Amino acid sequence: MAESKILQELIDALDKMSEKEQLELLEYIKLRPFVEKRLDHRKPYSTPLDYSVDNRFYRDFITDISSTGIFLSTNKDFSAGQKVTMALPLPGRKGEFKLTGTIVRAAENGIGIKFDFRSRVTEEIVRERISSLDLLQ
Numbered sequence: 001m002a003e004s005k006i007l008q009e010l011i012d013a014l015d016k017m018s019e020k021e022q023l024e025l026l027e028y029i030k031l032r033p034f035v036e037k038r039l040d041h042r043k044p045y046s047t048p049l050d051y052s053v054d055n056r057f058y059r060d061f062i063t064d065i066s067s068t069g070i071f072l073s074t075n076k077d078f079s080a081g082q083k084v085t086m087a088l089p090l091p092g093r094k095g096e097f098k099l100t101g102t103i104v105r106a107a108e109n110g111i112g113i114k115f116d117f118r119s120r121v122t123e124e125i126v127r128e129r130i131s132s133l134d135l136l137q
Contacts, residue, residue, distance in 0.1 A: 024107070043065055052085045080104055081102065085098075097125070
């Protein structure tokens with residue numbers, strides 16, 4: 001297909017979308033390189049998470065986890081780029097692990113959060129605990 005024909009088909013498809021659908025598509029396109037470069041595979045991990053965004057507190061369920069982030073099932077309206085503070089329960093550890101992250105994907109069924117590690121030690125602890133999930137399942 002000629003490049004100009006592809007471009008015209010894309011423009012026609014965008015014209016038929018609502019602004020919300022256009023924004024979701026744009027977020028997906030921006031996220032795509034992140035997904036393809038994902039270092040670790042996600043693992044199922046169903047557990048409640050207490051977290052805050054913009055000084056508001058919430059509780060929702062994690063659906064999967066990797067050493068670099070989580071997917072959180074929520075119907076709340078968040079945007080990519082927002083900062084998250086969370087109390088992450090990790091296997092083999094009593095209590096929660098305090099972490100911050102950034103929303104990298106906002107979808108209808110939830111949000112993808114990338115961990116923002118403040119130290120190498122914290123990153124190693126999280127990686128080690130998450131890798132142990134295979135042993136616990």
